[in-house]
Amino acid sequence: MVVKKKKTLTRLTQGRPPLATPSRSMTRKASRTLINKHHQLEKTRTRAIRIGDKETEAKVTAELESLGGLDHYQKASLQGQSIDRGGDTSKVLMEWLPLEELKKQTQPLQMLEVGALSTRNACSTSKIFNVEHIDLNSQEPGIQQQDFMERPLPENGKGPFDIISLSLVLNFVPDALGRGAMLLRTLSFLRADTDTTITTEPLFPCLFVVLPRSCVDNSRYFTDDKFDELMAALCYTRVRSKKTQKLAYSLWKRVAGVVKEDLTFPKQEVNPGKTRNNFVMTLKGSKT
Numbered sequence: 600m601v602v603k604k605k606k607t608l609t610r611l612t613q614g615r616p617p618l619a620t621p622s623r624s625m626t627r628k629a630s631r632t633l634i635n636k637h638h639q640l641e642k643t644r645t646r647a648i649r650i651g652d653k654e655t656e657a658k659v660t661a662e663l664e665s666l667g668g669l670d671h672y673q674k675a676s677l678q679g680q681s682i683d684r685g686g687d688t689s690k691v692l693m694e695w696l697p698l699e700e701l702k703k704q705t706q707p708l709q710m711l712e713v714g715a716l717s718t719r720n721a722c723s724t725s726k727i728f729n730v731e732h733i734d735l736n737s738q739e740p741g742i743q744q745q746d747f748m749e750r751p752l753p754e755n756g757k758g759p760f761d762i763i764s765l766s767l768v769l770n771f772v773p774d775a776l777g778r779g780a781m782l783l784r785t786l787s788f789l790r791a792d793t794d795t796t797i798t799t800e801p802l803f804p805c806l807f808v809v810l811p812r813s814c815v816d817n818s819r820y821f822t823d824d825k826f827d828e829l830m831a832a833l834c835y836t837r838v839r840s841k842k843t844q845k846l847a848y849s850l851w852k853r854v855a856g857v858v859k860e861d862l863t864f865p866k867q868e869v870n871p872g873k874t875r876n877n878f879v880m881t882l883k884g885s886k887t
């Protein structure tokens with residue numbers, strides 16, 4: 600019998616068990632392609648459901664499943680968020696807030712993060728906020744699996760939150776009315792007192808929104824002005840804004856006022872052009 604000579608290990612990593620080897624992450628291009636494909640299929644499925652086209656609905660549902668469903672989509676989104684790709688959008692919110700003032704608060708501010716993929720982003724680890732994380736499909740024990748649109752409304756109409764985060768969530772919602780309804784629904788969960796003196800500059804209660812920049816800069820139906828108009832109708836005013844190459848960040852303070860019951864915000868072409876997209880958010884009545 601030939602006895603094999605034992606190889607001398609020259610590097611520390613050679614002696615580590617297989618689990619210590621980092622798994623290859625999805626490339627930037629692969630994760631972007633998967634995210635775009637997922638959005639496109641969700642839109643087709645929503646349209647099929649609306650018109651009662653069962654055949655297309657079943658076909659698209661099967662295709663979404665073959666892509667790995669929501670879970671795989673979230674893993675691709677997490678790749679985009681990873682620190683080495685500079686993707687934690689909550690860092691921008693932290694830059695905007697008067698942190699020194701907020702640190703002096705005796706109680707942490709209450710935050711609801713809708714569409715949370717991780718409990719370790721900049722806001723969650725800042726100790727300034729007490730964050731409740733929710734998502735349609737929880738990726739961690741600290742994230743409650745919940746559809747924001749089904750979340751029970753607070754009793755006596757008083758929301759507990761100082762701030763709600765909708766980072767890259769509205770563009771995930773496949774139809775325009777659904778996006779508008781989501782924005783409208785945030786009002787029910789924010790604190791109703793609009794004149795809080797938490798910070799010298801009144802910022803709370805507020806809503807943090809992140810959208811792909813193309814939603815406001817390259818849509819036939821939606822622009823920053825349209826966004827301001829829609830939010831004003833919902834008693835929100837823009838207090839911060841920032842754009843990067845890919846993303847549009849905004850912070851909206853809830854202001855005093857009553858949202859009209861018959862409020863509508865229709866789809867209107869404002870930027871015709873063949874190369875533009877169809878992103879829009881609309882409203883039809885103000886019942887949540």
Ligand SMILES: C[S@@+](CC[C@H](N)C(=O)[O-])C[C@H]1O[C@@H](n2cnc3c(N)ncnc32)[C@H](O)[C@@H]1O
Pocket residue numbers: 669673676680688713714715716733734735736745746747748765766767768771772809
């Ligand atoms: C593109 S990921 C964004 C994740 C993260 N917020 C970020 O900024 O990278 C969108 C997430 O929103 C979640 N989502 C969409 N609609 C939702 C709803 N109605 N309720 C809760 N989560 C929702 C999806 O499940 C998905 O995980």
